[in-house]
Each structure stands twice: as structure tokens, then as C-alpha cells.
Amino acid sequence: MGTDTKSDIKATRSDISSVLRHDLPASLVVFLVAVPLSLGIAVASGAPLAAGLVAAVVGGVVAGFLGGSVVQVSGPAAGLALVVADLVMRYGWRATCMITLFAGALQLVLGVFRIARAALAVSPAVVHGMLAGVGVVIALSQLHVILGGSPQSSAVANLAELPRQITENHNHAVLAGLLTILVLVVWTRLPRRLRAVPAPLAALSATAAASIVLGWDVTRVDLSASLEGWAAPAWPQGDWHGIAAAVVLVALLAGVESLLCAVAVDRLHGGRRADLDRELTAQGAANMVTGALGGLPVAGVIMRSTTNVRAGARSRWSAILHGFWVLLFCLGLGWTITFVPMEALAALLVFIGVQMVDVGHIRNLRGHGEVPVYAVTMAGVVFLGLAEGVLFGLGLAALLALRRLTSVTVDSREDPQGHWHVMIGGSLTFLGVPRITAELRTIPAGAEVDLDLNIDFMDHAAFEAIHAWRQDHERGGGSVNIDEIHDEWYAMAASGARVFPAKTPPRAPDRWWLPWSHRRRRGRAAADVRVPARDVPGGSAVPGPGGGSPAGSAGPVPEPDGGVLPGAPYGETLVCGPLARGGAVPELLAGAGEFHLRTAPLIRPVLHGMARAQKPSHLFITCADSRIVPNLITSSGPGDLFTVRNIGNLVPRRGASAPDDSVAAAIEYATDELGVRTITVCGHSGCGAMVALLSGGETTGDLPALNRWLRHGHHSLARFIATESDGSDGGPLDRLCRINVIQQLENLRTHPRVDRLVRAGRLELVGLYFDIGAARVHVLDQPAAQVAPL
The missing domain is CATH 3.40.1050.10 (Carbonic anhydrase)
Structure with missing residues (x-):
């Protein structure tokens, strides 16, 4: 069989044309963003300035070439600055490079064993809270540099020292910092054509030019000293437990940040989705290389990746080329960095740190009740330390998840005829037994009770509590009719069958595709069919709780043949009369009720996403x-x-x-x-x-x-x-x-x-x-x- 060489040539030419048209311009934009950010993160990390540029080159070339995301850009990450700074203080810079190398090897092993998806199990509230805490710490420390002082050993010390720094006269250092922040703020509001130059580059250039023209007395960036003082990584000296913990911490933080960044970037483009295992492997290889070359740890960075996508990148060539541009800049134009004041880099870090406290994340988390996790993680990072804050956040997230998983809702109401309706929902474990028994004991002896179990799990303690109450109630002359909406946990336990201790998701209606006449009927006869009135067009809604009538009361409901029956409880429409006894209306309403009960919770997220517009094919x-x-x-x-x-x-x-x-x-x-x-x-x-x-x-x-x-x-x-x-x-x-x-x-x-x-x-x-x-x-x-x- 022959090969169509023409089509291969055509595809190759098409790929080259796409790179030249889309990826090459995007790589230049990312390069202009990467250089100032890399220098600033190196300053915040307490590392040589060249380490930030080395990490930018390695992140672009190695991680870009091997990565599982075609548009993600890797490099030094602000989220790792606190960890690196602590390691530099504890072990020294050369030992920190060795720790980075080992962390990359660990990431490589984790990627080979394909466990990258496990990183997505980390609560986003913890990740965003950690980044916000890091941003606050960076902003507080670099604010002292802008004010002409030096950062303190902790965020608390920085806060305590801040009033004194503000009251002193700082002259040119303050002017350089304020000018940098002013340009960064104003730049986003300029016309689109002027914003072709990235804001960080514009801010540093403007401050450098002003400091030279006006003769400001500022501290200059010295890149040559860090290049001349390069040395190979050294074995860290100290307790091996602490060294191993540092390796694991750098590997996990850099890996999780990279994977979450890859998932977030996937939402910004319509191309191929990211291969997370391949991405983790690439990050490991990049960290091994950057550690060996004396660079900062590498991770996928959301700011550079977002810039890459918005600049029109289509393939991994944009990230690779941006790494080459950084390398060429260091070799040919590195001397230009000497014009940049250190106070300008500090101001850039303050601006980045403030941006890391993203209010949009707080709004999103509030809808899911996870703001406490965010706040605890951020406060822990600021006042205790990065590892402590993350551990506190993870612990609180686990406690809240356990609370949600074991939460029980019990709703009991009495209708005007003295009939009790009880709904128990959630996961029934021993933790919910006190709540269940307390509510059930309020039902008077001898009453007729309909008990609906809308549960996805029941342990032995919960079963014994409900079963014992049922026996006592029936011995007292009452009746209990139990209906289980999902799996028959109670019926299986009562029959002695084995109950598997696993949560089961809500099931769709049994054989929903069958006609009404073929379905297995459960519960009451079709003469009494209840569905929520709000879901039936033209239905006679009976006010429920908060609807204007006392709980348990109901208004009159029109009968289909013109008569009026007593009201139905729970804000429901009760369909009775000739149609209910022999017509088709009960089947239709029962079907709607079954949809609301079983199918609607499953399909609601899908329908919510398409509520505003349809896009059928x-x-x-x-x-x-x-x-x-x-x-x-x-x-x-x-x-x-x-x-x-x-x-x-x-x-x-x-x-x-x-x-x-x-x-x-x-x-x-x-x-x-x-x-x-x-x-x-x-x-x-x-x-x-x-x-x-x-x-x-x-x-x-x-x-x-x-x-x-x-x-x-x-x-x-x-x-x-x-x-x-x-x-x-x-x-x-x-x-x-x-x-x-x-x-x-x-x-x-x-x-x-x-x-x-x-x-x-x-x-x-x-x-x-x-x-x-x-x-x-x-x-x-x-x-x-x-x-x-x-």
C-alpha cells in the first residue's frame, strides 16, 4: 500500500504555517511577561536572580516539549516562593537546588504510575486559600523593600514593623515603587492597542527610565553577580526527616498547582484536553533539569498560561519558543536588567501578591459553603507557615466533607386528618441516631405514620434505632408504612441480608422507558397521587412552610369534576375524583412526581448549564x-x-x-x-x-x-x-x-x-x-x- 506523501507535506506545511501565524507571536508576548515575573519571584524566594530565568527557560523548553497540556506555560511560581525562601534559609541555595532535583524525580515517579488524577482530590478551597496566603505574605514582605527597609522573618513581624516603616522618610525608593504600581493599575485601562506590551514589562521599563532620567537613588538589579557565582547543587546537610519532608512538600505543591492549572487552562481553549499523567511526568523532568542547573522549582503558572491562550497560541511550540527567547535575552540582553530598580521588582511582587487574593474564588466557594476552608488555609499560611496552613485547611475540608456525608435531615408533619408524614434523608450513621430518635419520639402513640427513607447509606446503629422505634410504635397501636426511595437499606437489614458499606448514587427511575401500564407500582394506589403543585401548570398550590399558612395546614383544592376537597399537606396538589379513579391524569402527574423525585436531581446540573440557550446539532x-x-x-x-x-x-x-x-x-x-x-x-x-x-x-x-x-x-x-x-x-x-x-x-x-x-x-x-x-x-x-x- 502506497503512502500519500502529498497529504503529509501539506499537513506539515499547515502545521508550520500555524506555528508562524499563531504560536510565534504568542511566544513573544509570554516571553515579555515571563522575564519580569521570573526576576520578581527569584527576589521573593531569596534565590539568585539568575535562578528565576533558568527556571523560565527550563519550564518553557522541557515542560513545554514533554507536557500533557499543549498551551500551558511552566516556570517559577509565586505559590512556591515561601517554601523556597524557607529552604534557602535552612539549607542554603545549593542544597535547595538538590531538593528541587529530588522533588522532580518524585514527580516523575508519580507520573509514571499514573496517579495524577489523585491530585484533583485536593479541595480547590485549600489551593486557592494557600495561594492567597502566599500572596499576602509576599506583599507584606516586599512592601518593606518599597519603603526602603528590609523584609522581616515572618508575616506577623512584617505587620508589626510596618507602621514604623511607613512613618519614616524613604524618598526615591518609595517613588520607584509607587510609579511601578501606578503603571500596573493604569495599564489595564488603556486602549487595547497600547496594551500590546504586557503590563509588567511596561511598569518596569517606565520605572527604570524615570530613575535614570531623574537620578533617583535606588538599588539596581545585578544579574552578573548571580551568574558568576553559579555552583553545582550540593547535598543538603541536616536531619534527613526534614529533608525528605521538604522534597515531598515541593513535589506535591508544584505538582498540584501544575495539574490544577492544566485543568483550568483546558476551559480557556477548544483544543485537545490535557493528559495529566504526562503533564506530571514533564513537570518532574523539568524540575530535575532546573535543579541540576541551579534554577527555581518549576510549575504550571496560570498567569503565563492565560496570557498564552489569549495571545492565540495553538500548540506547545509557543511555550517552547518563549523559553528560547528567555535564553537569548539572558545571553544577549541580560545587561539591560541592571537598569531595573529592586524597588520596582518589589512593587511588582506586591501587585502580584494582592492579585493572588482573588475575590472571584471567594464568591464561587461561598455557594458551596467552603469559604471557612479558604479563610483557615489563608490565615494559617500567613500566621503559622505554608505547611501548617495547608494541613489546617485540609483538616477542616475533611471535617466539613464528613459532616456533609453524615448529615441527616428529618422532617415530620401532621395532616389535618391526624396522619403523620416523616421524611428522613441523607446518610444514616451512628452520628445521626440522636437526631433521628429525638424527632421520631415526638410522634404521638397510635398515630398512622408514612416514613419515607430518602437515604444512600444506613449503618447498623441507624437501622436498630429506626427498627426499635417502629416496633414500639406498632405495639402501642400505631402503624408505620416505610417506603424507601433508593436502595432498600432498611428492608435488606430487616431481612438479614448483607448490606454493603458503600454509598450508592441515586438511581434513575426503574425502567423509565417502559409505558406507565408496564411499570412496577409502589406505594399508594393511583387514587391518591401527590405531586408538587408548583410543578404542575395551573395546579392549585397549597401554601407550605413559609408560604403564608401554618405548617401542616392546607387550603381547599378544586376537584377535577368541580367539587372541592379538603386541602393536601406539604404544599401539594391532590388529584381526586373521577379522573383520579379511572382517567389518565394520575399517571401523567405520577410520572411528573417521579421525575421530580428521582430524575430531576440527576439532570439538573446539565439543564442548568443550557438554561439560557440551546445548541442542538x-x-x-x-x-x-x-x-x-x-x-x-x-x-x-x-x-x-x-x-x-x-x-x-x-x-x-x-x-x-x-x-x-x-x-x-x-x-x-x-x-x-x-x-x-x-x-x-x-x-x-x-x-x-x-x-x-x-x-x-x-x-x-x-x-x-x-x-x-x-x-x-x-x-x-x-x-x-x-x-x-x-x-x-x-x-x-x-x-x-x-x-x-x-x-x-x-x-x-x-x-x-x-x-x-x-x-x-x-x-x-x-x-x-x-x-x-x-x-x-x-x-x-x-x-x-x-x-x-x-
């Missing part, structure tokens, strides 16, 4: 026959199909003598507004509309509207008469049902926009045929209408 035209369920036979869900249903799945031709705007309107809206890529016409066996066409209208003689509609099927009938059977169909009716689908596809082409889109290759027409008796979907080949099983 298919227009699905099918028959109104009650046996055809489009989402069932295509295994599709909400938002997938824009569905049109009519008798006979007919598509009136453009300009037909009996015009019908309904189908045409749906076609226009689907192709113009929704931009669907496929229009499917789905017919089915035993279609009543085709029976009427074959009978010549005899079966629909007294249905004038239906007769007028079926005129749109005359072309199908004419096509049927003009073709002969090849023996593969199931008879004349079956053949007409399939021919009708092909004819409707041709009718679609009479609509100009559909024909134009099909010719342009932007729209595809598909014919399906559903054999009801065999429950099988076939694809129809045009124009012979031959079935091809899926």
Missing part, C-alpha cells in the same frame, strides 16, 4: 406516533435534537398547494439560527398515515384536516406506484413507509437554504427507519430506500 423530523421516542432510539439527551413531529413525518414541498408554515419555520430556524449540521427524517413501520395514503382516503373520510395534510404525501405515493418491490421489504405498507422517508429528504431540497447548505457540504440529510416490532433502527440508502442495519 440535529434537526430530527419524525412521526407523531406515540410509539416513537426520538431520544430513546438515538440515545440522546436534552439539547441534542431539535425535534419536529407530525403525522407521517412529512415535509411539505416549497410552494405546495396546501401550504404549511410550521415545518418550514422549524427548518428555517434550525438552519439559520441554530446552525444544525444534520437534518434527519425518521419513518417507522406500520405508519397510520401511510395506511391512509394506500386506502385512497377511505379511512379518513370524515377527517377533513387530516385529508388536507396527507396531500403532502402524494409524491411519496406516486413514487411508490412507480417502483417495484425487490422482495426485501415486508409488504406494500412497509415499502411505502421507507419510500416516504426518501421522498421527504428530496422535499427538503426544495427549500433553497437547505439545498444551498447541502451543496456546500455544511449540511447532511439522513433517512432513518424504525422497525417497531424488532426495536431496530435502520439507515435508508438513497434513492432505493434499502435498509442498512446500524
Whole structure:
């Protein structure tokens, strides 16, 4: 078999063109952001200035080339500055480089064993709280540099020293810092064209120029000294327990930050998703290299990665090229850094530290009740230390998770007839037994009780408490009817069956696809069907708690035949009377109630995301026959199909003598507004509309509207008469049902926009045929209408 070398050459040229058009400009933007940030983080870490640039080069080239995220940019991270600073003070810089190398080896091993996903189990509240705490500590320490002083040993000491620093006269140092911060703040509000230069670069350049022109007495950055003093990493001296803990801490913090950054960056672009195990392996390799070369620890950095995506990067070449630009800058233009005042770098770090306290994260966490975790982690990092703050945050997050997992809700109410309704929800463990028994003991002896267990777990202590209360209550003359909404934890325990100690997710309704008449009925007879009134259009809502009536009271509810019955409890509509005893309304309302109880909690997150707009990819035209369920036979869900249903799945031709705007309107809206890529016409066996066409209208003689509609099927009938059977169909009716689908596809082409889109290759027409008796979907080949099983 030959190889199509032309297509390979074309693909290669296309890739090169994409790199030159998108990735090369993006790499230059990221490079301009990376240089000042790398220098600033090196200052905050107490490391040589060159270490920040080495980490930027290694992070870009090594992590960019090997990484699992195509647009993530790695380099020195502000979140690791406190750890590195502590290690430098404790072991020295050369030993810190060796610790970085070992941490990279550990990351490499973790990536090889494919456990990167486990890092996502860390609560984001802890991560964001840690970064916010680090930002506060960095801002407090570098604020002293701006004021002309020097950072203290801790955040508390920095706070205590701050008033004295502010009251002293600092002259030019303060001016350099204030000018840098002013440019950083104002730069984001300038026109887009001026903001082509990154704000950090603009701020440092402006301050450097002002300090030279005005002759300010400031401290200059000296890059040459750190380059000349380079030495190989050295083995750390000290207790090996502390050294091992430092290796694990650097590996985990850098790894978690990189993986969370990769997940966050995935939301910013539509390309290939990140391979987290590969990303962790790449970060390990990069940290081994940067440690060996005397650089800072490397991690995926959200600021540079976001800049990369917004600058138009399409592939990993942007990150790689940015590393090369940093290297070329160090070799050829490193002398320019000597013009930058140290106070300007300190001001840049203060600005970055303040930005790390992201108010948006606090808003997001508040909706999930995780602000305490964020606050405790941040406070721990600021006042105790990085490791202590993270441990406190993880501990609180675990306690809150345990509280949620073991939380129990008990709701008991009495209706006007003295009947008690009790709902117990949550995970029933020994921790919830006091709450359960206290609530159950309030029910008077001899009462009739409906006990609903909406639970996902029940341990032996909870079972014994409920079972003992039930026995006591029934011995006192009362009755207890227990209904379990999910798994039958109580029934299994009462029967002596083994109960597995695992939480089970809520199940969808049993065999939800079956007709009402085929489903297993549980609970009450259909004569008493309760569903929430707020969910029934036109329902008579009975106020519940907070709705204007006392708990347990209810207002009158109209009876379907005009009478009025006593009110139903719990803010529900009670459907009774002739319809409830023999009609179809109870089945419909019971189905709605079952949806609210079982399916709605599962699908609500999906529907919430598409509540404002729909983006279906298919227009699905099918028959109104009650046996055809489009989402069932295509295994599709909400938002997938824009569905049109009519008798006979007919598509009136453009300009037909009996015009019908309904189908045409749906076609226009689907192709113009929704931009669907496929229009499917789905017919089915035993279609009543085709029976009427074959009978010549005899079966629909007294249905004038239906007769007028079926005129749109005359072309199908004419096509049927003009073709002969090849023996593969199931008879004349079956053949007409399939021919009708092909004819409707041709009718679609009479609509100009559909024909134009099909010719342009932007729209595809598909014919399906559903054999009801065999429950099988076939694809129809045009124009012979031959079935091809899926």
C-alpha cells in the first residue's frame, strides 16, 4: 500500500504555517511577561536572580516539549516562593537546588504510575486559600523593600514593623515603587492597542527610565553577580526527616498547582484536553533539569498560561519558543536588567501578591459553603507557615466533607386528618441516631405514620434505632408504612441480608422507558397521587412552610369534576375524583412526581448549564406516533435534537398547494439560527398515515384536516406506484413507509437554504427507519430506500 506523501507535506506545511501565524507571536508576548515575573519571584524566594530565568527557560523548553497540556506555560511560581525562601534559609541555595532535583524525580515517579488524577482530590478551597496566603505574605514582605527597609522573618513581624516603616522618610525608593504600581493599575485601562506590551514589562521599563532620567537613588538589579557565582547543587546537610519532608512538600505543591492549572487552562481553549499523567511526568523532568542547573522549582503558572491562550497560541511550540527567547535575552540582553530598580521588582511582587487574593474564588466557594476552608488555609499560611496552613485547611475540608456525608435531615408533619408524614434523608450513621430518635419520639402513640427513607447509606446503629422505634410504635397501636426511595437499606437489614458499606448514587427511575401500564407500582394506589403543585401548570398550590399558612395546614383544592376537597399537606396538589379513579391524569402527574423525585436531581446540573440557550446539532423530523421516542432510539439527551413531529413525518414541498408554515419555520430556524449540521427524517413501520395514503382516503373520510395534510404525501405515493418491490421489504405498507422517508429528504431540497447548505457540504440529510416490532433502527440508502442495519 502506497503512502500519500502529498497529504503529509501539506499537513506539515499547515502545521508550520500555524506555528508562524499563531504560536510565534504568542511566544513573544509570554516571553515579555515571563522575564519580569521570573526576576520578581527569584527576589521573593531569596534565590539568585539568575535562578528565576533558568527556571523560565527550563519550564518553557522541557515542560513545554514533554507536557500533557499543549498551551500551558511552566516556570517559577509565586505559590512556591515561601517554601523556597524557607529552604534557602535552612539549607542554603545549593542544597535547595538538590531538593528541587529530588522533588522532580518524585514527580516523575508519580507520573509514571499514573496517579495524577489523585491530585484533583485536593479541595480547590485549600489551593486557592494557600495561594492567597502566599500572596499576602509576599506583599507584606516586599512592601518593606518599597519603603526602603528590609523584609522581616515572618508575616506577623512584617505587620508589626510596618507602621514604623511607613512613618519614616524613604524618598526615591518609595517613588520607584509607587510609579511601578501606578503603571500596573493604569495599564489595564488603556486602549487595547497600547496594551500590546504586557503590563509588567511596561511598569518596569517606565520605572527604570524615570530613575535614570531623574537620578533617583535606588538599588539596581545585578544579574552578573548571580551568574558568576553559579555552583553545582550540593547535598543538603541536616536531619534527613526534614529533608525528605521538604522534597515531598515541593513535589506535591508544584505538582498540584501544575495539574490544577492544566485543568483550568483546558476551559480557556477548544483544543485537545490535557493528559495529566504526562503533564506530571514533564513537570518532574523539568524540575530535575532546573535543579541540576541551579534554577527555581518549576510549575504550571496560570498567569503565563492565560496570557498564552489569549495571545492565540495553538500548540506547545509557543511555550517552547518563549523559553528560547528567555535564553537569548539572558545571553544577549541580560545587561539591560541592571537598569531595573529592586524597588520596582518589589512593587511588582506586591501587585502580584494582592492579585493572588482573588475575590472571584471567594464568591464561587461561598455557594458551596467552603469559604471557612479558604479563610483557615489563608490565615494559617500567613500566621503559622505554608505547611501548617495547608494541613489546617485540609483538616477542616475533611471535617466539613464528613459532616456533609453524615448529615441527616428529618422532617415530620401532621395532616389535618391526624396522619403523620416523616421524611428522613441523607446518610444514616451512628452520628445521626440522636437526631433521628429525638424527632421520631415526638410522634404521638397510635398515630398512622408514612416514613419515607430518602437515604444512600444506613449503618447498623441507624437501622436498630429506626427498627426499635417502629416496633414500639406498632405495639402501642400505631402503624408505620416505610417506603424507601433508593436502595432498600432498611428492608435488606430487616431481612438479614448483607448490606454493603458503600454509598450508592441515586438511581434513575426503574425502567423509565417502559409505558406507565408496564411499570412496577409502589406505594399508594393511583387514587391518591401527590405531586408538587408548583410543578404542575395551573395546579392549585397549597401554601407550605413559609408560604403564608401554618405548617401542616392546607387550603381547599378544586376537584377535577368541580367539587372541592379538603386541602393536601406539604404544599401539594391532590388529584381526586373521577379522573383520579379511572382517567389518565394520575399517571401523567405520577410520572411528573417521579421525575421530580428521582430524575430531576440527576439532570439538573446539565439543564442548568443550557438554561439560557440551546445548541442542538440535529434537526430530527419524525412521526407523531406515540410509539416513537426520538431520544430513546438515538440515545440522546436534552439539547441534542431539535425535534419536529407530525403525522407521517412529512415535509411539505416549497410552494405546495396546501401550504404549511410550521415545518418550514422549524427548518428555517434550525438552519439559520441554530446552525444544525444534520437534518434527519425518521419513518417507522406500520405508519397510520401511510395506511391512509394506500386506502385512497377511505379511512379518513370524515377527517377533513387530516385529508388536507396527507396531500403532502402524494409524491411519496406516486413514487411508490412507480417502483417495484425487490422482495426485501415486508409488504406494500412497509415499502411505502421507507419510500416516504426518501421522498421527504428530496422535499427538503426544495427549500433553497437547505439545498444551498447541502451543496456546500455544511449540511447532511439522513433517512432513518424504525422497525417497531424488532426495536431496530435502520439507515435508508438513497434513492432505493434499502435498509442498512446500524
